[in-house]
Amino acid sequence: MDSVEEPLSRAPLVLNRRNFSWLTERISGVVEQPAPRWWWVCFTITGTIATFGLFCLGYQISTGVGTWGLNHPVGWAWDITNFVFWIGIGHAGTLISAILYLLRQRWRTSINRSAEAMTLFAVMCAAIFPGVHVGRVWMAWYLAPLPNNWGIWQNFRSPLMWDVFAVSTYFTVSVLFWYTGLIPDLATLRDRATTKIRKFLFGFFACGWRGSNRNWRHYEMAYLLLAGISTPLVLSVHSVVSFDFATSILPTWHTTIFPPYFVAGAIFGGFAMVLTLLIPARAMFKLHDIITPQHIDKMAKIILLTGSFVGYAYMMEFFTAWYSGNSYERFAFWNRVFGPYWWYWWVGMLFCNMLSPQLFWFRWCRRNVYVVYFVCMCVNAGMWFERFIIIVGGLHRDFIPSSWGMFYPTWVDLWTYIGTLGIFTSLFLLFVRFLPMIAMSEVKITLPEADAHYGSTNGQHPAAAGGKERM
Amino acid sequence: MRTPFGHNVYAMAAEYPSAAALYEAAKIVRDAGFKRWDVHSPFPIHGMDEAMGLKKSWLSGWVLFGGISGLLTAVLMEFGPSSILYPLDVHGKPTNFMTVPAFFPIMFEMTVLFSAFGAFFAVLIMNGLPRPHHPIFNWDRFSRATNDGFFLVIEARDPRFTEVEARELLEKSGGQHVTIIHDD
Numbered sequence: 001m002d003s004v005e006e007p008l009s010r011a012p013l014v015l016n017r018r019n020f021s022w023l024t025e026r027i028s029g030v031v032e033q034p035a036p037r038w039w040w041v042c043f044t045i046t047g048t049i050a051t052f053g054l055f056c057l058g059y060q061i062s063t064g065v066g067t068w069g070l071n072h073p074v075g076w077a078w079d080i081t082n083f084v085f086w087i088g089i090g091h092a093g094t095l096i097s098a099i100l101y102l103l104r105q106r107w108r109t110s111i112n113r114s115a116e117a118m119t120l121f122a123v124m125c126a127a128i129f130p131g132v133h134v135g136r137v138w139m140a141w142y143l144a145p146l147p148n149n150w151g152i153w154q155n156f157r158s159p160l161m162w163d164v165f166a167v168s169t170y171f172t173v174s175v176l177f178w179y180t181g182l183i184p185d186l187a188t189l190r191d192r193a194t195t196k197i198r199k200f201l202f203g204f205f206a207c208g209w210r211g212s213n214r215n216w217r218h219y220e221m222a223y224l225l226l227a228g229i230s231t232p233l234v235l236s237v238h239s240v241v242s243f244d245f246a247t248s249i250l251p252t253w254h255t256t257i258f259p260p261y262f263v264a265g266a267i268f269g270g271f272a273m274v275l276t277l278l279i280p281a282r283a284m285f286k287l288h289d290i291i292t293p294q295h296i297d298k299m300a301k302i303i304l305l306t307g308s309f310v311g312y313a314y315m316m317e318f319f320t321a322w323y324s325g326n327s328y329e330r331f332a333f334w335n336r337v338f339g340p341y342w343w344y345w346w347v348g349m350l351f352c353n354m355l356s357p358q359l360f361w362f363r364w365c366r367r368n369v370y371v372v373y374f375v376c377m378c379v380n381a382g383m384w385f386e387r388f389i390i391i392v393g394g395l396h397r398d399f400i401p402s403s404w405g406m407f408y409p410t411w412v413d414l415w416t417y418i419g420t421l422g423i424f425t426s427l428f429l430l431f432v433r434f435l436p437m438i439a440m441s442e443v444k445i446t447l448p449e450a451d452a453h454y455g456s457t458n459g460q461h462p463a464a465a466g467g468k469e470r471m
Numbered sequence: 472m473r474t475p476f477g478h479n480v481y482a483m484a485a486e487y488p489s490a491a492a493l494y495e496a497a498k499i500v501r502d503a504g505f506k507r508w509d510v511h512s513p514f515p516i517h518g519m520d521e522a523m524g525l526k527k528s529w530l531s532g533w534v535l536f537g538g539i540s541g542l543l544t545a546v547l548m549e550f551g552p553s554s555i556l557y558p559l560d561v562h563g564k565p566t567n568f569m570t571v572p573a574f575f576p577i578m579f580e581m582t583v584l585f586s587a588f589g590a591f592f593a594v595l596i597m598n599g600l601p602r603p604h605h606p607i608f609n610w611d612r613f614s615r616a617t618n619d620g621f622f623l624v625i626e627a628r629d630p631r632f633t634e635v636e637a638r639e640l641l642e643k644s645g646g647q648h649v650t651i652i653h654d655d
Contacts, residue, residue: 019619020513020618020619021618021619024513024617024618024619145548145552151556151557152557153552153553153556153557153559154552155553155559155561156549156552156553156573156574156577157553157559157561157564157570157573157574158561159576161577162576162577162580165576165577165580165581166576166580169580169581169583169584172584172587173583173584173587176587176588176590176591177587179591180590180591180594184513184514184617187617188513188617188618190617191614191615191616191617191618192614192618203603204601204603207595207600207601207602207603208600208601208602208603208604208605209600209617210511210605210607210608210616211511211512211513211514211616211617212509212510212511212598213497213509213510213511213512213515213516213519213520213523213525214509214523214525214598215598215600216512216515216516216519217515217520217525217528218528218530218593218594218597218598219515219594219598220515220528221527221528221530221531221594222530222534222590222591222593222594225530225531225534225586225590226587226590226591229534229538229583229586229587229590230583230587232579232583233580233583236576236579236580236583240576243576440513441513441514441515441617442514444513444514445514445515445517449489449490449491450490450514450516451490451491451517452490452491452494452516452517452518452519452522453491453494453518454489454490454491455489455491
């Protein structure tokens with residue numbers, strides 16, 4: 001039961017010496033058993049909120065984006081804040097499935113599937129905002145370089161155009177990666193299906209997977225290469241998002257530190273959201289042996305690491321502003337801390353993003369789910385505030401004091417944002433009920449008996465240590 | 472080859488109690504010189520490719536092909552409109568050699584996108600998937616191949632295949648529930 005890592009042995013990734021069939025039963029059971037009462041409670045709440053959000057979307061599309069609080073001088077506010085917020089959350093999934101795969105971090109297997117699903121839902125929520133911000137949504141196809149009868153083409157050197165390609169590529173590659181990983185598990189559900197319709201649907205999407213080693217050979221190569229190409233992709237996406245700001249001339253936006261700062265912030269916020277979803281899901285479906293304290297501990301460490309990157313970037317921005325000697329730049333950062341949006345900085349950036357993750361230096365904090373959950377909630381909120389401060393903080397007081405102004409959100413702004421939270425959580429709850437939320441075929445590899453030399457006399461005997469680490 | 476009841480024989484198959492047992496059995500079948508055979512497991516077993524005598528997967532070639540075609544697509548898609556159909560001069564930056572770096576992000580994204588499609592379609596095509604019906608599903612024990620079962624299957628198409636030899640080999644290598652699988 002002890003999941004603390006000792007210096008010379010690895011703590012087991014699946015506790016209580018569970019075997020293959022236990023893993024299959026427990027993980028498939030989440031899909032096959034009736035939903036627990038808590039699931040229905042959560043889904044009713046999130047579904048209601050999502051309905052509000054959809055209503056707001058319909059209202060603002062039919063009426064126009066004038067229903068938002070955007071006006072001069074703040075032309076980008078909650079919409080783009082929400083876009084960057086959701087895109088950022090989407091980064092944890094691919095980080096876990098790609099970068100941690102290349103780094104041979106086997107603990108990722110318990111969490112990668114749900115993190116990837118979360119990525120997809122987060123990117124869907126993100127896409128809503130620029131889509132609606134276009135104003136006339138039915139003309140969003142102008143973003144695509146298609147021949148048209150006006151003979152007009154896109155400016156491919158615009159960061160906004162790069163963003164279109166980065167986000168759509170990211171979504172597509174994430175879907176492919178996620179689905180490739182799902183195929184063996186869908187085959188498991190197909191083979192366990194008791195009704196004809198389940199058998200047909202899982203069979204259809206499992207593509208007739210047979211677990212053959214001649215297939216696994218190509219499959220593993222495909223997975224490795226997908227991980228390899230997703231790694232620069234995940235780093236590029238938030239870099240490109242940051243270019244939307246960094247290539248402008250506005251103080252606080254025009255910053256070369258933005259790409260790494262945004263990527264670190266995205267991973268930071270994404271991991272917080274993974275934990276926000278997985279800690280309740282783990283309790284709801286009794287997955288404590290698969291998502292162990294060790295997993296939470298490691299994710300908390302990543303939050304600490306990326307949170308410290310982010311804190312460093314915040315401090316460096318102040319230093320650069322001071323060192324630049326540029327009075328607009330200096331004022332913009334002074335305004336960030338002491339201007340009308342002062343408390344956004346003190347609460348959101350300083351307390352939530354810089355200070356709260358520092359609790360994770362202490363093991364008892366990383367091992368206490370309530371502390372972890374508290375920090376994750378702080379980070380979720382803090383990352384939203386951070387994006388708001390960057391976007392609105394830069395716009396509302398620019399070069400000429402006569403053009404200064406404030407941003408006031410309307411009820412449509414508020415409920416569209418809350419609505420996407422509902423859409424996101426509803427989609428996640430549906431995912432948990434209809435697809436295996438943990439990658440069974442990958443978790444099984446982490447068991448000691450998955451080793452081809454397990455129990456043999458000439459191979460190493462890993463039983464005592466709970467499995468060798470290398471794949 | 473047919474059974475006394477007139478069924479076509481697809482293969483001779485056996486179940487093994489563990490991944491390690493399957494690994495050892497694969498080495499025996501490989502050394503016996505069989506070519507058309509396969510092992511089935513709920514997860515990829517590390518080292519099994521060598522145990523089966525399989526080489527590295529060249530799926531990577533398709534990914535490279537995808538990546539190159541993505542890059543070329545992006546080059547055509549960007550420079551066609553920008554330099555011929557609809558030249559733009561934004562912020563005093565015309566389309567020329569000096570402004571090429573600003574076209575790179577989309578080239579990168581398209582390269583990644585097409586590589587990913589290459590990997591995805593190659594894994595399906597090289598594995599002969601989707602294939603919803605397969606003779607091996609006729610064996611009722613085989614449903615455990617996606618749960619906790621380890622199977623070795625020698626196809627009747629293999630030139631060395633004889634019922635007696637295949638059965639003997641599977642039993643000798645520790646196989647249980649040695650069975651003939653029908654084609655229909």
